[in-house]
Amino acid sequence: MITEYNESIFESIKHINDFGQEHWLARELQIVLAYSEWRNFSRVIAKAKEASKNSNNQISEHFVDVNKISILPQGGERIIEDIELSRYACYLIVQNGDPKKQVIALGQTYFAIKTRQQELIENYDNLSEDEKRLAVRNEIKEHNKALADAAHKAGVVTPIEYATFQNKGYQDLYGGLNAKDIKQRKNLKQSQNILDHMGHEELAANLFRATQTESKLRRDNIQGKEKANATHFEVGKAVRDTIKELGGTMPEDLPKPEKSIQEIEKNKNKSLK
Template identity: 65%
Template sequence: MSEIDKYNERIFEQYRNVNEYGEDFWYARDLQHVLHYEQWRNFLKVIVKAQDACKNSNQLVSDHFADVSKMVELGSGAMRRIDDFELSRYACYLIVQNADPKKEVVALGQTYFAVQTRKQELQEQFESLDEDKKRLAIRNELKEHNKSLAEAAQSAGVTTPQEYAIFQNHGYKGLYGGLGAKEIHQRKGLKKSQQILDHMGSTELAANLFRATQTDEKLRRENIQGILNANRTHFEVGAKVRQTIQELGGTMPEDLPTPEKSIKQIEKLEQKNQLNGNANK
């Protein structure tokens, strides 16, 4: 994570709230403070511009800017009611887009909320996919993250292919309750040439993606050095992911069903559908 990402997370995430529907929101008064607007009346002008932008995007303003009021304590100890807004992530994005560009924190906010809003859009798109497309999307993401994990492991001292295979096995053993790649392979009834990641459902792939990303970050964040330490870290992260699944009442990864179609079969089917679609145009 870059220094800007760390700063953004520290500044903007600390004021994030979650409503009863599990949706993120920010209070406008908090955002005013973060964006260095001293007076509410000046910040209110920015909010009005953001509401206009929201309306011009054919969005319902009330869905993103909810009028609220709350009691605050004055310096004398007396209480006073003030107006405020509960802002959606999209509303925050529009506000920072219309805020004073001369403020450095505004530029950071524009980056932060643009990235977070895009992530939310991608998540909503992902949730609308069928199981095969979800598997394909997560598998492709896992391929990219495994490249980053391999780089982090190499920096820790895992250099040869054999050392990396052992390192990966530790991650599997942590996540799968002691089962290594060979045992998982056998449990799924796969041939030697078949890769276990290509024969996982979306839930199992997601658990492995989380294992990979968290191990990658931990190796880099804590600057872990030495093969034994790297292996131990991978095992511990895998075990922690397993513990989380258990606490949530989920199915253990080794007990999840093996899909009938492999990722390669899904890819071939997707390519065939694309070719047929192009031919019909």
């Protein structure tokens, strides 16, 4: 029985094949995610497969059926069905898992951020702090467009309504601070964008907030600006709670980088020339 949860439990059951490709086994992930019965976990996997299909991803690329041989105590063998899972498959599984389980929330954070990093660039962990900031900041730009679209479809229409909607996401992620408060804390001008003055860790938390809010708005078919605001607030709180459970630093306490994203881009362009 697992009594302490941290992201290392997901790394500890990761397998690397002869070609350097990573995968997880469903039976092992079942144990880590605290599902006592395979039949219940199979239902979660089925939902994850459907989500993969709806996202125009080949199920066979992320869920590979395999068989394992188990030796019986009295002698003889039994074939046990298992599934090799990609990181993306694991992400979809925890997204469809029991939200009441503490480890599910942890898994959502771990696989979402790691999957996003993998999508951004294969050697993400080898990048410098400035390079990581640029990569994640550019990803947030794209996902904020998707978030704005999802919010609009939910009923958040005017610029003022969207500003209120965005503040709700910041408020519970930042322990009650809204966008104006965060700017004051970072000594920023009103015209400066908060996201351009965050380190990669703080940016990653906000990327997770944005992607998960967009996903929940669409998945739950949220309608009405008040419900959309409440959803953004709820997701911000969930991200903050997960950071706390992991023993991480709260976003408002993370240091402000010396250089803005614009300065990093300017220096990068100079070096290319």
